[in-house]
Amino acid sequence: DVKVTQSSRYLVKRTGEKVFLECVQDMDHENMFWYRQDPGLGLRLIYFSYDVKMKEKGDIPEGYSVSREKKERFSLILESASTNQTSMYLCASSLQGFGAPSKDIQYFGAGTRLSVL
Amino acid sequence: AQSVTQLDSHVSVSEGTPVLLRCNYSSSYSPSLFWYVQHPNKGLQLLLKYTSAATLVKGINGFEAEFKKSETSFHLTKPSAHMSDAAEYFCVVRSYNDMRFGAGTRLTVKP
Numbered sequence: 001d002v003k004v005t006q007s008s009r010y011l012v013k014r015t016g017e018k019v020f021l022e023c024v025q026d027m028d029h030e031n032m033f034w035y036r037q038d039p040g041l042g043l044r045l046i047y048f049s050y051d052v053k054m055k056e057k058g059d060i061p062e063g064y065s066v067s068r069e070k071k072e073r074f075s076l077i078l079e080s081a082s083t084n085q086t087s088m089y090l091c092a093s094s095l096q097g098f099g100a101p102s103k104d105i106q107y108f109g110a111g112t113r114l115s116v117l
Numbered sequence: 118a119q120s121v122t123q124l125d126s127h128v129s130v131s132e133g134t135p136v137l138l139r140c141n142y143s144s145s146y147s148p149s150l151f152w153y154v155q156h157p158n159k160g161l162q163l164l165l166k167y168t169s170a171a172t173l174v175k176g177i178n179g180f181e182a183e184f185k186k187s188e189t190s191f192h193l194t195k196p197s198a199h200m201s202d203a204a205e206y207f208c209v210v211r212s213y214n215d216m217r218f219g220a221g222t223r224l225t226v227k228p
Contacts, residue, residue: 004160035218040126042207042218043161090160104149104211108160 003027004109006091012115019078021112023091030096032074033106034058034066037088046089049074081116088113119144121210123219131227136180136195138222140208143189150191151209152182155221161207167191178202198226 007022025032031050035043035058045058047066055066063085067075074093078085092106124139142148149168153161165176172184178201182193191208203226208219 009158040220042220044218045216092161105151105163105166106161108153108162110158110160 004091004093004107006089006109006112008112009110010113010115012117013078013081014117015082017078017081017116019081019114019116021076021078021089021091021114023074023076023093023109024072025074025093025107026072027093027095027107028071029093029107030071031094032068033092033094034064034074034076035090035092036060037090037111043090046076081114083116086114086116119146119148119210119212119215119217121208121217121219123206123208123222125222126220127223127225129225129227130198132200133197136193136198136202136224138193138206138208138224140191140193140219141189142191142208142210144210144212146212149211150182150184151211152176152180152191152193153207153209154204155207156204164193164206198224200226200228202226 004025013019033048034046037043044060046064049055049068065077089112091109094106121142151166152164154164155161164180165174167174167184175181180195205221205223207221210217
């Protein structure tokens with residue numbers, strides 16, 4: 001089974017802190033994604049990566065950055081956390097990109113619930 | 118641009134009765150459509166996926182969905198609800214490099 005592991009289930013941070021959310025997948029997937037989940041809004045894509053050191057902005061990249069130094073690990077960084085970044089963050093991975101219809105199923109981690117006070 | 122609308126934010130059924138979760142989509146291309154389920158404090162899990170091979174798609178745990186192009190719908194159904202089906206369900210549309218999630222439908226199952 002594919003396993004996507006997010007390092008923290010719950011985080012509480014203060015405004016202005018630098019926050020790192022870590023995600024690791026164990027199935028050699030090329031693609032990795034960071035989403036933000038808010039009630040009534042579904043999932044919104046923050047960033048995705050289709051290869052090591054490659055990244056693309058999603059719909060809501062402002063206030064976030066990402067890092068992918070190794071294929072299995074994709075980090076989301078909040079440079080200076082703000083209260084409006086309080087949310088559930090979900091990491092996902094997929095075997096191959098959007099150009100391969102049979103392999104674009106995304107596998108999700110359990111999520112990190114971040115509270116910024 | 119494409120989008121997906123889940124017509125009900127909350128559906129409540131009794132155990133053993135049918136489930137219907139409604140999803141309409143908008144896409145300029147021939148899309149792929151998915152249903153994902155999220156149980157409390159868990160990540161999303163794929164229920165089923167449509168990719169044009171057949172309009173009626175069977176998924177896990179007895180769920181199925183029917184693609185209706187004329188109605189731009191992809192409703193999720195199950196003949197008999199189980200207590201373990203209580204969760205949030207997301208309809209997703211994908212075309213090329215764009216993937217859109219619906220806002221979610223919370224399913225409550227009463228004993």
